[in-house]
Amino acid sequence: MNILEIAPKEIIKGFKGRFVHMDNFTIGFWEVEAGSKLPLHSHIHEQSTQIIEGQFEMTCNGETKIYEPGMIVTIPSNIEHGGKAITNCKLTDVFSPVREDYK
Numbered sequence: 001m002n003i004l005e006i007a008p009k010e011i012i013k014g015f016k017g018r019f020v021h022m023d024n025f026t027i028g029f030w031e032v033e034a035g036s037k038l039p040l041h042s043h044i045h046e047q048s049t050q051i052i053e054g055q056f057e058m059t060c061n062g063e064t065k066i067y068e069p070g071m072i073v074t075i076p077s078n079i080e081h082g083g084k085a086i087t088n089c090k091l092t093d094v095f096s097p098v099r100e101d102y103k
Contacts, residue, residue: 012039015030015036021103024097024098025094025096027095028093028095036084037084040081043078045097046076046095049072049073051089053069055087058073060081
């Protein structure tokens, strides 16, 4: 499978994702426009976010950091998190269980 052959979905303004759904997890390949904001939120899913390109400011459980390529954020279930793209970014998320709302 070629990731670029998956049709992108704009989930939040400026956040376009391509998703692969398995039985127990979802992988999201994001392209995020500079300045786009992810409001603070929480969900039942455990999540990891890896920065592939760019700089992304993430607040997780009240702590804010700037993440760069090669860095990863781990977000436990039901922990409040959000952020914003400082530059154009490419991110890879893994969610468990499956993100039914992204299908």
